[in-house]
Amino acid sequence: MKAIYPGSFDPFTNGHLDILERSLKLFPEITILIAGSAKKTAVLTVEERVALIREVVKDMPGVRVESTTGLTMEYARAHGINAVIRGLRTPSDFEYEYMMATMNKNIHPQIETVFMMTSQGLYFVSSTMIKELHSYGGDISPYVPTPVLHKMREKLPVAGKGRS
Secondary structure: OEEEEEEOOOOOOHHHHHHHHHHOOOOOEEEEEEEOOOOOOOOOOHHHHHHHHHHHHOOOOOEEEEEEOOOHHHHHHHOOOOEEEEEEOOHHHHHHHHHHHHHHHHHOOOOEEEEEEOOHHHOOOOHHHHHHHHHOOOOOOOOOOHHHHHHHHHHOEEOOOEEO
8 A cells, every 4th residue: 555645844844754654654655745835935945855855764665755746636646546644733733634635535536544643742843833943043953854954054044143
């Protein structure tokens, strides 16, 4: 059974990594699918995100990293994917994710959505919070994989400090 783990992953966090590692116990093949979002302003390009995540998961058998500009369900259909993995941090995430899963089911009825709760110590970690914390000079090292930390330091200026 093959699954996709879609998201913008800007940046990829330890919360995302937690969901991925636990999902690998359920699915032998997982494609991390980076999709742009019209609602979000990206700090990292799609190419940077693909390269960073590939570096993070390079020793994880069964994991691929791809990107798409189209619908996630169209990608799933074209690649014989059976399941979509979605992470939930808080109860408020569920409403949006449930609506998305319902829409996805209407687009591609054969696919199942699997909701994974983020581990207790990571439920407060979001890409948006990581970007904000970093922009004010906060330490994001406990919340992101090392390659992501280095790229964020290179790419995103810290308020009042220029480039970090």
